[in-house]
Amino acid sequence: DIVLTQSPALAVSLGQRATISCRASESVRSSMHWYQQKSGQQPKLLIYGASNLASGVPARFSGSGSGTDFTFTIDPVEADDIATYYCQQSRNDPYTFGAGTKLELK
Amino acid sequence: EVKLLESGGGLVQPGGSLRLSCAASGFTFTDFYMSWIRQPPGKAPEWLGVIRNKANGYTTEYNPSVKGRFTISRDNTQNILYLQMNTLRAEDTAIYYCARFTTVVFYWYFDFWGPGTMVTVSS
Numbered sequence: 001d002i003v004l005t006q007s008p009a010l011a012v013s014l015g016q017r018a019t020i021s022c023r024a025s026e027s028v029r030s031s032m033h034w035y036q037q038k039s040g041q042q043p044k045l046l047i048y049g050a051s052n053l054a055s056g057v058p059a060r061f062s063g064s065g066s067g068t069d070f071t072f073t074i075d076p077v078e079a080d081d082i083a084t085y086y087c088q089q090s091r092n093d094p095y096t097f098g099a100g101t102k103l104e105l106k
Numbered sequence: 107e108v109k110l111l112e113s114g115g116g117l118v119q120p121g122g123s124l125r126l127s128c129a130a131s132g133f134t135f136t137d138f139y140m141s142w143i144r145q146p147p148g149k150a151p152e153w154l155g156v157i158r159n160k161a162n163g164y165t166t167e168y169n170p171s172v173k174g175r176f177t178i179s180r181d182n183t184q185n186i187l188y189l190q191m192n193t194l195r196a197e198d199t200a201i202y203y204c205a206r207f208t209t210v211v212f213y214w215y216f217d218f219w220g221p222g223t224m225v226t227v228s229s
Contacts, residue, residue: 052210088151090215094171
């Protein structure tokens, strides 16, 4: 299985930039996607194909990367962005998720 | 508007069985692949399996972690997705989500998720 490694938490100030990384144990090309999960809710798709914004998602969110190293950015961070963010690969079955990065306010 | 709504969760004893349902609306159900994904409390989601669309014969694929115990099926007349879970264990305790598995170009991803249903396996 492809293992996705994320930092467990990130503390940011409102209005600043938040950058979350995801490293894959082997190349997933551009088949990396990012989800936001707020407390008590289901995950919501934000970015697909490493850098494509999902429908209705604000342009404050962006993604980049290919191969094994990926970055997800929120700029600027708003209070409503406090959540856990997961990367997920669909290059190889079984499709796997990272352990999540919890975005916290400083 | 795409809507997915899971049901059927609850408390079940180890070794028992449970069938979850997911009612889908707002899209042409037979055109889409559908998946089940679970999330143990405080942990990351885990993909369980997928059932393909009509064009691909409604075939299935499973995560090896549940293959042989879990079965995904669909009722295309009522737009319902099912997850049959057998020989349940304590480690199957999780929120179970159904999700639409869609593709743009050659990217496959879960674009809509239901709110989930909680399954607790305990004596």
